Amino acid sequence: MKKKHLFWLLLPSYWGLTAVAIAAVAFYAFHSMSDLYFKTLENDIHTRALLLADHVEPLASSKDHPAIDELCKKLGKAANTRFTIILPEGKVIGDSDQDPSVMEYHDDRPEVRQALGGNMGIDRRYSRTLKQEMMYVAVPLKGDHFETLCAVRAALPMTAIRAELNSMSVRILGAAILTGLLAMVVCIIVVRRITVPLRGMSRAARYFAEGEFNHRVPAQQTLELNELAETLNTMSAQLNKTLTSLGEQRNEQQAVLSSMDEGVLAIDRKERIIHMNRVAGNILGVDHKGVKRELVQQRIRYANLQEFIKAVLGAQKSVSMDLTLSGEAEKQIQAHGTVLRNAEEESIGALIVLRDVTQLRHLETVRSDFVANVSHELKTPITSIQGFVETLLSDDWNHDPNALHFLEIIHQQSGRLNAIIDDLLTLSRLEQQEGHVLKEPCNLEHMLSNSIDLCQLQATKKNIDIRMDCPVNLILDINAPLLEQAVVNLFINAIKYSEPDKTVRVHVENRPAGQVAISVEDEGFGIENKHLDRLFERFYRVDTARSRKLGGTGLGLSIVKHIAQVHNGTVTVESKLGKGSTFTLVFIGASSESLNVP
Ligand code: ADP
Secondary structure (H helix, E strand, C coil): CCCCCHHHHHHHHHHHHHHHHHHHHHHHHHHHHHHHHHHHHHHHHHHHHHHHHHHHHHHHHCCCHHHHHHHHHHHHHHHCCEEEEECCCCCEEEECCCCHHHCCCCCCCHHHHHHHCCCCEEEEEEECCCCEEEEEEEEEEECCCCCEEEEEEEEEECHHHHHHHHHHHHHHHHHHHHHHHHHHHHHHHHHHHHHHHHHHHHHHHHHHHCCCCCCCCCCCCCHHHHHHHHHHHHHHHHHHHHHHHHHHHHHHHHHHHHCCCCEEEEEECCCEEEEECHHHHHHHCCCHHHHCCCEHHHHCCCHHHHHHHHHHHHCCCCEEEEEEECCCCCEEEEEEEEEEECCCCCEEEEEEEEEECHHHHHHHHHHHHHHHHHHHHHHHHHHHHHHHHHHHHHCCCCCCHHHHHHHHHHHHHHHHHHHHHHHHHHHHHHHHHCCCCCCEEEEHHHHHHHHHHHHHHHHHHCCCEEEEECCCCCEEEECHHHHHHHHHHHHHHHHHCCCCCCEEEEEEEEECCCEEEEEEECCCCCCCHHHHCCCCCCCCCCCHHHHHHCCCCCCHHHHHHHHHHHCCCEEEEEEECCCEEEEEEEEECECCCHHHCC
16 A cells, blocks of 8 residues: 555645534534524514504504504504504405505415414515515414404515625635635644654654664654654664674674684574684685575585585584595595574574694694504514514523523513504504494304403403303494404403402493493402593503503503494493492494394
8 A cells, every 4th residue: 555644644634624613613603693683683573563563452453454554554664664464364454565455365374373373473485575585573463352353464674684694604704714724724834743853753763774873863842752752862872882782792703703713604404604704714615705695505515514514404412523525635624513503492503613634634644654654663673572582581592590580671571562562553553444444243242252261361360250241142243353352451451450359240231222332340449530531542551650560551441442433432431449440332333133132
C-alpha cells in the first residue's frame, strides 16, 4: 500500500471536522433565527386578532354583519393587516380586503377550524385571494354562554420575513465560508506544527541509522515532542557508545587474531567462511580479506582439509589431525577443530586452528635420521667391542684379577650401551613407521602368553608371579610383534621396580566403541605423582641411579608410548608410592570377530 504523508492524512480529517462543525453551527443559527422571526410575527398577529375581537364582540352579539365588515376594512387599513370574521358554519361576514358576500366558505381553513373548535389556530400558506404567502392566526370569539360566536382571523404577509431570512442566510453562509477558510489555514498551521518536528526527527533518525551520531535533534516546543527528541538524542549517544566499544572490541580481536602465529578459520554451519586471519591465508595460499561468506569448497582447494572441516562440523567435541597440504611446496599442518557455539550453546559452525609444522617436522626428521644414523654407526663398533671383551673374558688371555675386573666393567657398560642403541633404533623405526604399521588379526591371549614367557626368567629370579586375565579367543587387528614388545617392557618394569615375591597382573578389558584396554598392575615401589606427567619422555627416570643399576635405558616407556600411538591408542599410568603402579594401554583393535566374544 502506498504510504501517505502524515500531513495529508491529518489535514483532510481536520478540514472535514471543521467544515461539519461550521455547517452545523450555521444551520442551527439560521433555524433559531427563523423560528424567532416566525414566533415574533405569530405573537404580533395574535395580538392584532385579539384587539379586533375586542372591537367585534358587541357587534357580533347584535349580529350586525355590515358593521363588522366595515370595522374590518377600517381597522385592516389602519393596521395594514388582513382581518376576516367567520361564522361557525364557515360563512365570512367581514373581511378587510374583500367583499364577504363573494367570498367562499372558510370553514375548511386549518386555523379557522381550530378557532371555531375553541382554540387558537395558526397556519402559513399561499393565499390565492391575495396571491402571496401569508401567516394566519385565528381566535374564537365567545358569547355570554361560552358558545362560539365567530372566529376572528388576522393575517400578515410573510414576504418581509422571507426577505429578511434570505438575507440572513446569505450572511450566515458568508460568515461560515470565511470561518471555514480561516479554520483551514489554522488547520494547516496546526498540522504543520505536528508534522514538521516529526519530519525533523525522522531525518535525525536517518542520520543515526547512517552512523552520523554527531547530529542532534533540536529542542521542541511541546512537552511530548521534546521528550521524544531528548530520547532520540540519548539513544544516539548510547548507540554511539555501544558501537564505539564494539568497534574497539572487534579491533582488539582482529589484532589478536592477526598477530597469532597460528592460522584461524571460522566456518558457519553452511560451510561458509566467517573469518580467516592472515596466517591462515598464508598457509592456504588465499587472500584472507576477500573470503568472507565464500564457500569453503570455492576457496580452500585441499580436499583433506575440506573433509576435516566437515568432520568438525559434524562432531560434538574437538578434533585434531595432522594434514599434508600438497601443492608447489608441500606443507605439514597440524589442524585442531572445535565446535563454535553461540550464547545459547547452540552449534553455529566450527573454529579451525592451523599450525604450519613443516619446519618442525623437517627438524624432527633430521633429528630422527641423525639418531638412527648415529645408532647404526655405533652399533657395529659396540658389537665388536662386546665380542672382543667376551673373548678376553672367556679365554686364558689374562689372569690378572684387576684386568678381569676391568674387563667385566667394560662388558657390562658395553652391554648397556648396546641396549640403549637397540632402544634408540627401535624408537627411530617406530617414528618412521608411524601411520604405516601393518596390522593383522591376532589372538591377544596368545600374544600375552608369549610376552609372559619372554619375561619369565627375570620373574622367576625374583620369585614374582605373573597372572593373566584375558578373554579367550579375543582376536584383534594389531601389530603383534610391536604390541608384544610394549607389554614386555611393562612386565620388565613391573618386575624391576618390585620387591621379590610379589605379583604382577595383566588384565584385558573390552570397552565400548571397539576399544581394548590392557592393564599391567604391580605391587612395586610405586611412583610419586609429580613424575607421572613426564614418565613417558625419553630418558626420563624417577631414580636414575636405581634405573641404571637395574639395567634400564630410560627409553622403555617412551617405546611403549610410540607403540600405543602407532595403534592410534594411548598409554596411561596410575600409581601410589609404596603400593604399586598400573600402566594401561588403550587402543582400537577390535576386529569383527572379537566383538562377538562374550
Ligand atoms: P628404565 O629403562 O629406566 O626403566 P623406562 O622408560 O622403562 O626406563 O621407565 C622410566 C622410569 O619410570 C624408570 O626409570 C622408573 O623410575 C619408572 N618406572 C617405570 N615403570 C615403573 C614401575 N612399574 N614401577 C615403578 N617405577 C617405574
